[in-house]
Amino acid sequence: MTFDIKVFNNISEEGLKQFDDSLYTINQTQNPDALLLRSKKLHDMTFSEHTIAISRAGAGTNNIPVDRCTKDGIVVFNTPGANANAVKELVLANLLLSARPILKSAQWVQTITDDNVEEIVEAEKKSFVGTELEGKKLGVIGLGAIGAMVANDAYRLGMEVMGYDPYVSVDTAWNISRRVKRVTDLDELLSTSDYISLHVPLMEKTHHLISTEELKKMAPEAVLLNFSRGELVDNNAVLQALADEEIAGYITDFAEKSLLGHEKITVLPHLGASTEEAEINCARMSVRTLKNYLETGNIKRS
Numbered sequence: 001m002t003f004d005i006k007v008f009n010n011i012s013e014e015g016l017k018q019f020d021d022s023l024y025t026i027n028q029t030q031n032p033d034a035l036l037l038r039s040k041k042l043h044d045m046t047f048s049e050h051t052i053a054i055s056r057a058g059a060g061t062n063n064i065p066v067d068r069c070t071k072d073g074i075v076v077f078n079t080p081g082a083n084a085n086a087v088k089e090l091v092l093a094n095l096l097l098s099a100r101p102i103l104k105s106a107q108w109v110q111t112i113t114d115d116n117v118e119e120i121v122e123a124e125k126k127s128f129v130g131t132e133l134e135g136k137k138l139g140v141i142g143l144g145a146i147g148a149m150v151a152n153d154a155y156r157l158g159m160e161v162m163g164y165d166p167y168v169s170v171d172t173a174w175n176i177s178r179r180v181k182r183v184t185d186l187d188e189l190l191s192t193s194d195y196i197s198l199h200v201p202l203m204e205k206t207h208h209l210i211s212t213e214e215l216k217k218m219a220p221e222a223v224l225l226n227f228s229r230g231e232l233v234d235n236n237a238v239l240q241a242l243a244d245e246e247i248a249g250y251i252t253d254f255a256e257k258s259l260l261g262h263e264k265i266t267v268l269p270h271l272g273a274s275t276e277e278a279e280i281n282c283a284r285m286s287v288r289t290l291k292n293y294l295e296t297g298n299i300k301r302s
C-alpha cells in the first residue's frame with residue numbers, strides 16, 4: 001500500500017526527502033491521501049474522500065478550514081515552535097531598526113558624491129541620532145513559543161518586558177524569565193509600553209484585537225509590531241491613529257495596499273518564517289508528523 005501526498009509549493013526539499021519512495025508518491029493522483037502545504041489557502045477547496053490528513057509547515061492554521069476538516073474526519077497538523085526562532089530574530093531586528101535610523105543613514109551615505117566624505121558625514125550625523133532599547137518598555141501580547149522567546153531576549157537586551165496572555169500554559173510560564181512581568185490587565189500593557197508586539201493566533205475572538213479603542217490607550221511614542229497575522233490589527237484604525245498622532249509607528253509583516261507608502265509604517269512581505277533553518281525545521285516536522293499518522297494512526301507530533 002502506498003500513500004499519495006499532494007504537496008503545495010514552498011516546502012523545503014529537506015522535508016520531502018523523508019518520504020520513502022516505497023511507501024509514498026508525490027502529486028501522482030487527483031485523490032491524495034494527505035495534503036502538505038505552507039501558506040496556500042484551502043478554504044475554497046473540496047477535499048477528496050481519500051484525504052485523511054492535512055499537514056501545515058507553519059504554526060498558524062488559519063489558511064485551513066479546520067472546523068470543516070474536523071467534521072469530515074480530516075486531521076490537521078501544524079508545526080508550533082519550528083520557526084519560532086526565525087520570527088523572534090525578525091522582531092528583535094525590527095525593534096533595533098525602529099530605535100536607530102540604520103537603513104535611512106546607510107542609504108544617505110551611499111548618496112555622497114563629494115570626495116570629502118568624512119567631513120560631510122561628521123556634519124550630518126546629528127540628524128541620525130536614535131534611541132536605545134535598554135530601559136524601554138516592551139509589551140508582548142501572547143506568550144506562546146514566539147512571544148516567550150521575544151520576551152526573554154528583549155529582557156536580555158535590557159528592556160523592561162511585560163507579557164499578557166490569559167491562556168498561557170504552565171510550561172510556557174516557566175520558560176519566561178522571572179523578570180518578565182506578567183500582567184492580567186491588557187490596558188496596563190497598552191498604556192505603558194513603548195513597543196507592543198503581537199504574538200497571538202488569528203481566531204474569531206482575536207480578529208481586530210487592536211482597533212480604535214486599543215490604539216487610543218497607547219502612548220503617542222508607542223510603536224506597534226505585528227509579526228503574527230495581519231487581521232489581528234484594524235489597518236484603518238492604525239492609519240487614523242497615526243494621522244491623529246496617537247501612536248508613533250506600525251511595523252507589520254503583512255502587506256496590504258492601504259499601508260504602503262506611509263512614512264510611519266514599515267511593511268514586510270511575510271518574512272517571519274523565511275530563514276533556511278526555519279523552512280527546513282517546519283518541513284521536517286510537518287512531514288515526520290504526517291508520516292507518523294499515516295503509518296501508525298498516531299496523532300502525536302513528532
Ligand code: MLT
Pocket residue numbers: 038039057058059060061083270271272273274
Ligand atoms: C506560520 O504560521 O508559522 C507562518 O505563517 C509560516 C510561514 O511563513 O509560512
